[in-house]
Amino acid sequence: MTAETLIAAIENSAPAVWMRGVVAAMPVVESIHVLAAVAIFGTLLVVDLRLLGLRDRRRALTRVSEELLPIAWLAFGAAVVTGALMFSTNAHTYFSNTAFRLKMLALLCAGLNMAVFNLVTRRGVAAWDLSGRPPRAARVAGALSLLLWACVVLLGRWIGFTKGYDFSIPDGIDLDFAAGH
Amino acid sequence: MHDFAQWLDRTPPSVLIQSSLGLIRLLQAAHLLTAGVVCVSGLVIALRVLGVARRDEPFDAVWRRFAPWLAGGLAVMATTGLLQTLGDPVREFTSTSYWVKLASVVTAIAITAAFGQRLRVSGGAERFPVAAKLGAAGLVLLWLAIVLLGRMIAYDRAIWGALSLRT
Numbered sequence: 001m002t003a004e005t006l007i008a009a010i011e012n013s014a015p016a017v018w019m020r021g022v023v024a025a026m027p028v029v030e031s032i033h034v035l036a037a038v039a040i041f042g043t044l045l046v047v048d049l050r051l052l053g054l055r056d057r058r059r060a061l062t063r064v065s066e067e068l069l070p071i072a073w074l075a076f077g078a079a080v081v082t083g084a085l086m087f088s089t090n091a092h093t094y095f096s097n098t099a100f101r102l103k104m105l106a107l108l109c110a111g112l113n114m115a116v117f118n119l120v121t122r123r124g125v126a127a128w129d130l131s132g133r134p135p136r137a138a139r140v141a142g143a144l145s146l147l148l149w150a151c152v153v154l155l156g157r158w159i160g161f162t163k164g165y166d167f168s169i170p171d172g173i174d175l176d177f178a179a180g181h
Numbered sequence: 182m183h184d185f186a187q188w189l190d191r192t193p194p195s196v197l198i199q200s201s202l203g204l205i206r207l208l209q210a211a212h213l214l215t216a217g218v219v220c221v222s223g224l225v226i227a228l229r230v231l232g233v234a235r236r237d238e239p240f241d242a243v244w245r246r247f248a249p250w251l252a253g254g255l256a257v258m259a260t261t262g263l264l265q266t267l268g269d270p271v272r273e274f275t276s277t278s279y280w281v282k283l284a285s286v287v288t289a290i291a292i293t294a295a296f297g298q299r300l301r302v303s304g305g306a307e308r309f310p311v312a313a314k315l316g317a318a319g320l321v322l323l324w325l326a327i328v329l330l331g332r333m334i335a336y337d338r339a340i341w342g343a344l345s346l347r348t
């Protein structure tokens with residue numbers, strides 16, 4: 001199966017047809033996607049600022065993580081589902097959109113950064129869990145995480161400015177791209 | 182309201198914003214990222230009252246940690262939101278989501294401020310009254326709804342149907 005046939009199959013799948021056919025589907029799914037992205041960025045901001053040693057310095061890093069990461073993961077799950085539904089509506093256009101590709105790249109880098117942190121840096125966390133100044137590798141991971149997730153959110157917004165739609169828009173939907181919204 | 186929006190739409194500051202697509206995008210990007218700061222700061226304060234987050238810390242400590250971020254974020258959001266409204270007043274003022282969002286923001290600020298005034302007692306073993314917990318539960322829903330409604334402004338008729346102010 002080539003990328004072209006895979007994309008065509010996604011675009012012709014039942015969820016994609018449903019998304020294109022129901023007036024309220026795209027607005028609701030997109031709004032949930034934005035809420036999820038905002039929640040991910042906000043929760044990771046708190047954790048990353050602790051990793052950087054800039055906030056919550058007297059609170060154990062593991063404690064800050066355990067409190068907020070479940071919310072981040074829940075939001076990430078919602079973002080994946082809603083993002084996949086949005087992608088399916090117009091897979092060809094999304095796939096060839098530069099902002100979308102850069103967003104996926106930023107997501108991949110954020111995932112790699114998290115994997116390296118969890119598999120390598122975090123193994124010795126007991127020694128610096130309560131330290132107000134975590135080791136350099138942890139601070140670098142926190143800074144990269146903040147930067148990459150900000151990029152993910154901003155590039156997501158940029159898709160809306162650049163993508164366009166090449167399917168017929170159901171009656172009642174006001175996409176209003178001309179105004180840049 | 183529609184006449185006022187149309188008048189505002191033709192004023193020089195509005196025209197200036199409308200003519201700068203880069204500025205509009207910058208405002209939207211700043212508004213979106215700051216929404217994460219505001220939403221999560223507000224949520225953590227509400228979750229502390231509910232006893233879900235930071236139970237080992239006094240409410241006062243949680244307040245001192247997150248209230249400044251909430252206030253700062255709200256200031257940025259108010260500024261970027263006002264400028265976006267000025268840049269496209271007809272679209273904003275004729276959106277039901279816009280007005281519901283504004284009412285939700287005012288309500289969320291009022292509940293949070295009331296928490297700040299009444300619940301900041303010393304010591305770590307606060308037991309909050311049922312009314313405070315109900316307020317906190319409402320606050321969680323409000324902060325989530327505020328972000329949702331912000332995005333829904335673009336899709337007013339699809340979301341609100343006959344209740345949409347857009348014709």
